[in-house]
Amino acid sequence: MTSTHPLIQVRNLDLHFGAFHALKNVSVDFHAGELIGLVGDNGAGKTTLIRVLCGIYAPSSGEVFFDGKKVEKFHPKLAIDQGIETIQQSVGLCDNLSIARNFYLGREPVKRILGIPFLDFARMREKSTRVIRQFGLRDNVSADDEVERLSGGERQSVKIGRAVEFKNRVVIMDEPTNHLSVREREHVNELAVQLKEQGLLVIYITHDIFQVHRLADRIVIMENGEKVADASTSSMTAEELEEVIRQGGRVVEKQEAV
């Protein structure tokens, strides 16, 4: 299931924000076709770690390799171009735009008329309609509807559908099921597994170890900016992993929020 060399390899990563040591010597490998549960309490450094992976923060020291090549520059646009997609709860869709316009935001298909790039509305509508049907939005939602009409689960579905449609290689889901109804949560979790089965690397961030243990191939636990555990779900039960989180939480003092 996993390929021979890791898709993302993080080596001895350190990140300082002024005096605050946000990531401490983190090393971890992620393979294509894996679903990784990245678990830890608030302020453990999991979101900071993925912000490095999606180009928002540059590390203070250490190396990141993507598909065997060392990453030299960190910028969100570069990460997106490489096929790293981050799905966050509150970010990613503009309420004032239609689903079709959101779908292609930043990489709009164009038809040139007299050399002027005009939006190719037909293509935007057709493709995004197909995806929203495939990802289970209500039948009365059309691609021309503004995103503000959608429920939380539907928004997540649109974002996930967009990640699949653009042939991404890595999908990072940051607390994807917060504020969702039970049924919507199940739907999003199914989508995460589907993505993995299509050969993508899925990094699923949560603090609910029990939820992600059912889905993930491997769990990485972070605590206070350090990686404290990295185990396949077949080798450790959710209860054992939860115990690790509790232990980690006890030895450190109360920490700052990132």
Next chain:
Amino acid sequence: MKQLVRGQGFGAIIGVAVMLAVFTLIDFSGWWTIQTISNVTQFTAILAFVAMGQALVIMTKEIDLSVGSVYGLAGVAFITVEPALGVPASFLVALGIAALVGLVQAIAVVKGELPSMIVTLGGLFTARGIIYVWTGGSVHNFSPDARSHPLTRLLGGELFGIEAAILWLVAIAVILSLVLWATPFGNRLLATGGSRESAESRGVRTDRVKIAAFVLCSLLAGFAGILTLCNQPQTHVTLGENMELEAIAAAVIGGCLLTGGRGSILGAILGALIVVSFRYELIALGAPSSWYITFVGVVLITAVIFNQKLARFLGHSV
């Protein structure tokens, strides 16, 4: 039709219809005369240029208070530089100065991460101060040669019996609407105003989008100043004073939300029409001219309430 009703400018369309109906009914002073319509449309066109630029900036969730001063500065530059450079070159210099003011303010807002209200308030005072220093408070005029220059006549005269400013307004409004609604740039501009974080997460360079919006806004204000002076080639230091407030009022009456991401070019033009018509009608009715500002205030507040009710009725979460 559905597009039109859901569009942000729909409230302004209703507003204009109601206003025209009322003015027709209380027609003491001859609203529907060539003279009135010609004056109202001329002033509307000038204000509409400034309001359209303002609308673009408001749609990116910023605001530009400097447009009145930029309008004045570009106009003064156009007239003052003309004896040395000729009409076409001074036209370009004036537009260049306007664009430069927009660029400097935009960089301060975007790179300095400062509130645009403060930066452009500074721009308002700075540009107005430059007008005072530059003109020394004196009045400048075009020479007869410059008045009859083809470019002056193209910008300020009449073409095919219609005020040139109207034709320029229609052409530029169509282009801006197309850019806003039918190009990738427009999509990114609306996204920047709707949710800057989300736009950035999709790789949109929101800093560049905002800079472009500010520069366009200043260019439009500068162009309006030049059009005014081509029509009446005489400067005075108060040229464009309070215009930023009228432009913001016009954009807001036209359906722009200060929360960003929503607005309409057509709405801004109709908003300008409403503001200018009220001024004209009040003067025509013999009301003291100072009443005009009060009425603009009342219309503005009424329009905002109406637009909000309309948006909620149409199912937007405003």
